[in-house]
Amino acid sequence: MIPLLQALVLRPLLTAMIALRALRRNALRSILTALGIIIGVASVVAMVAVGNGARDKIQGEVAALGQNILLVFPGSKRSAGVNAGMGTAASITLQDTEAVRREVRDIAGLSPEVWTSAQAIASGRNWSTTISGVDPEYISVRDWPVARGAMFTERDVRSAAKVAVIGSKTANELFGAINPIGQTVRINNIPFIITGQLSSKGAGLGGDNQDDRLVLPYTTVMKRLTGEKTVKLLNIKITSADRMETAQAQIRALLRQRHRTPAADPDDFNILNQKEIAEKVASITGIITLMLGAIASMSLLVGGIGIMNIMLVSVTERTREIGIRMAVGAQGSAILLQFLIEAVTLSLLGGTLGVLGGMGTAHAIGKVANFQPVVTADSVILAFSVSCAIGIFFGFYPARKASQLDPIDALRYE
Amino acid sequence: MSSPIIQLDRTARVYRTGDVDVHAVRSVSLNIQRGEFVAIMGSSGSGKSTLMNILGCLDRATAGAYHLDGVNISSLTRRQLATLRNRKLGFVFQNFNLLSRTTALENVELPMFYRKPLMALRSQRQRAMQALERVGLADRLHHRPNQLSGGQQQRIAIARALVNEPELVLADEPTGNLDTRTSIDIMGLFQELNDSGITIVMVTHELDIASYCKRMVIMRDGNVISDTPTTHRRMADEERARLNEAERDASLDSPP
Ligand SMILES: Nc1ncnc2c1ncn2[C@@H]1O[C@H](COP(=O)(O)OP(=O)(O)OP(=O)(O)O)[C@@H](O)[C@H]1O
Ligand SMILES: [Mg+2]
Numbered sequence: 193m194i195p196l197l198q199a200l201v202l203r204p205l206l207t208a209m210i211a212l213r214a215l216r217r218n219a220l221r222s223i224l225t226a227l228g229i230i231i232g233v234a235s236v237v238a239m240v241a242v243g244n245g246a247r248d249k250i251q252g253e254v255a256a257l258g259q260n261i262l263l264v265f266p267g268s269k270r271s272a273g274v275n276a277g278m279g280t281a282a283s284i285t286l287q288d289t290e291a292v293r294r295e296v297r298d299i300a301g302l303s304p305e306v307w308t309s310a311q312a313i314a315s316g317r318n319w320s321t322t323i324s325g326v327d328p329e330y331i332s333v334r335d336w337p338v339a340r341g342a343m344f345t346e347r348d349v350r351s352a353a354k355v356a357v358i359g360s361k362t363a364n365e366l367f368g369a370i371n372p373i374g375q376t377v378r379i380n381n382i383p384f385i386i387t388g389q390l391s392s393k394g395a396g397l398g399g400d401n402q403d404d405r406l407v408l409p410y411t412t413v414m415k416r417l418t419g420e421k422t423v424k425l426l427n428i429k430i431t432s433a434d435r436m437e438t439a440q441a442q443i444r445a446l447l448r449q450r451h452r453t454p455a456a457d458p459d460d461f462n463i464l465n466q467k468e469i470a471e472k473v474a475s476i477t478g479i480i481t482l483m484l485g486a487i488a489s490m491s492l493l494v495g496g497i498g499i500m501n502i503m504l505v506s507v508t509e510r511t512r513e514i515g516i517r518m519a520v521g522a523q524g525s526a527i528l529l530q531f532l533i534e535a536v537t538l539s540l541l542g543g544t545l546g547v548l549g550g551m552g553t554a555h556a557i558g559k560v561a562n563f564q565p566v567v568t569a570d571s572v573i574l575a576f577s578v579s580c581a582i583g584i585f586f587g588f589y590p591a592r593k594a595s596q597l598d599p600i601d602a603l604r605y606e
Numbered sequence: 607m608s609s610p611i612i613q614l615d616r617t618a619r620v621y622r623t624g625d626v627d628v629h630a631v632r633s634v635s636l637n638i639q640r641g642e643f644v645a646i647m648g649s650s651g652s653g654k655s656t657l658m659n660i661l662g663c664l665d666r667a668t669a670g671a672y673h674l675d676g677v678n679i680s681s682l683t684r685r686q687l688a689t690l691r692n693r694k695l696g697f698v699f700q701n702f703n704l705l706s707r708t709t710a711l712e713n714v715e716l717p718m719f720y721r722k723p724l725m726a727l728r729s730q731r732q733r734a735m736q737a738l739e740r741v742g743l744a745d746r747l748h749h750r751p752n753q754l755s756g757g758q759q760q761r762i763a764i765a766r767a768l769v770n771e772p773e774l775v776l777a778d779e780p781t782g783n784l785d786t787r788t789s790i791d792i793m794g795l796f797q798e799l800n801d802s803g804i805t806i807v808m809v810t811h812e813l814d815i816a817s818y819c820k821r822m823v824i825m826r827d828g829n830v831i832s833d834t835p836t837t838h839r840r841m842a843d844e845e846r847a848r849l850n851e852a853e854r855d856a857s858l859d860s861p862p
Contacts, residue, residue: 210719217707515703518664518688519697521693522688523685524688525685599665600659603664
């Protein structure tokens with residue numbers, strides 16, 4: 193028991209002490225040697241954090257679409273895997289919208305959506321913004337409540353009323369601190385009364401700020417602003433996650449039937465399922481994270497070679513010391529352990545500083561980018577174990593070389 | 607009579623450098639008993655250091671046998687030799703061979719670091735301090751070698767050789783780099799150690815240094831050519847007193 197304790201704990205600990213002393217004596221060189229590992233680990237940690245942060249942000253945006261959402265875009269043909277781009281052809285009419293609402297089961301809410309951009313003028317201020325036309329159900333479909341005032345009503349839709357709900361950023365730009373409710377905003381010289389203000393939602397999937405918009409009844413936008421007869425998007429909320437697939441199939445069948453699409457032809461619309469989007473996004477960001485990590489790992493490898501190089505120099509420089517230690521009875525294994533621990537200490541030192549540096553870098557990136565990198569525990573643990581492994585791997589050859597020196601040759605070495 | 611601590615039987619060491627064989631030690635047969643104090647002398651290149659390295663288990667003989675304390679050295683592994691050096695032998699070198707950026711105390715602790723089983727750190731420190739006290743360096747524990755004189759460095763080396771209580775101390779020209787007075791001090795120290803029962807074998811070029819020992823072995827061309835007890839043995843105390851006197855006389859004689 194005692195000898196085992198000595199062999200496994202005490203002796204390595206004492207050896208680590210010697211190694212630390214040796215490293216401290218050459219502090220500058222130790223730091224420079226560890227620099228390779230520091231940079232390597234820092235870039236791995238930072239890159240993985242950036243990848244994770246980007247993924248979290250995009251996933252957040254996907255979640256921000258609302259729960260159990262299907263998005264139906266007109267016109268895009270998914271032929272031979274090439275996506276011609278959504279909304280490139282106008283093919284979903286208001287009659288289609290009503291048919292879906294009437295005939296598809298398990299729909300919890302539905303809102304057509306049209307949009308355009310325009311100059312909005314209020315209280316002498318001028319602001320270019322997005323004009324969305326939706327149904328009152330839109331706010332429940334997208335889980336996007338109004339912060340103050342109220343959403344416009346079904347009646348406003350039927351009468352194509354000149355009312356608007358304002359996004360928080362637009363409200364800020366046009367009215368500043370003034371309460372926008374009841375105020376008038378002019379679009380194309382038409383006055384609209386503001387009935388409500390949406391809660392803040394942040395950047396959308398395309399990176400645009402979703403809070404910078406004016407939301408009007410879709411009828412108002414179509415009749416008074418754009419003159420369009422078709423919708424650009426159907427937001428459909430399904431009652432529960434397990435009904436998504438059947439609902440999607442029903443909508444598809446219904447639209448194909450209404451559009452009289454021949455059986456052999458592809459859809460002239462495109463249905464996006466929130467889950468699919470999330471999965472697609474996850475796989476893309478996963479690949480990006482992996483690539484960033486792989487590039488960063490290269491610098492870890494270079495760092496490891498740096499350690500090997502310095503350890504080889506160190507063994508040569510300290511040949512006499514090795515000879516002295518052997519003369520007083522150090523076994524080869526003790527010398528091996530000493531140099532191995534020195535290498536591992538160096539690489540762990542580099543690992544620690546690297547993790548700190550990586551966290552700092554991630555933090556700094558978070559300051560300038562519009563998302564927050566996420567340093568995860570497993571990337572830190574991975575970085576540590578990899579740097580430890582690098583120490584052992586690249587330290588082994590020099591350490592073995594030291595341990596196999598002949599005591600006499602080592603003592604005589606000049 | 608107990609068996610000799612060192613038994614050399616036609617021991618030889620040949621260095622093979624390229625095509626030429628150098629017979630550094632040709633054939634040495636020598637017995638050294640416990641408690642002996644042996645000086646090995648001889649001209650440069652006669653094979654003294656080579657023989658010492660073999661005695662110290664740092665090198666192996668290429669022919670003949672070497673028994674240390676009854677153990678046949680040629681049958682031992684590298685590992686066993688290291689253990690042997692650690693527990694039975696102490697080395698003192700001409701160039702001290704101390705770890706340069708390490709304190710006196712840590713240098714002396716070094717052999718205990720490789721001792722098995724490990725002693726408690728506190729008793730290691732204590733023993734190292736005792737050894738340094740024994741060589742008269744109790745007040746230099748935390749000095750590094752480059753902050754000490756040659757004589758003081760050699761004392762550290764001797765303390766290091768003693769700390770694991772070896773049976774045999776091997777010294778290769780321990781006074782080679784020291785002045786007369788310091789050499790006398792070091793030899794005095796060896797005489798004390800020898801009186802306490804430690805066997806000492808040392809190499810020296812100087813006859814007056816050798817005459818502090820009890821037995822003189824002279825080598826030439828890798829062979830022992832003479833092996834005699836010291837006739838007029840010097841004692842360090844007397845020599846020191848004589849030196850003091852001589853110096854006093856010299857300073858009296860010199861013109862003011
Ligand atoms: N590593 C070696 N390789 C080849 N020859 C060597 C080696 N070491 C010693 N020799 C040779 O062996 C012979 C004896 O050398 P050794 O060092 O034992 O002499 P020495 O008696 O200690 O001399 P000195 O008094 O000068 O120290 C010399 O001729 C030397 O050249
Ligand atoms: Mg010599």
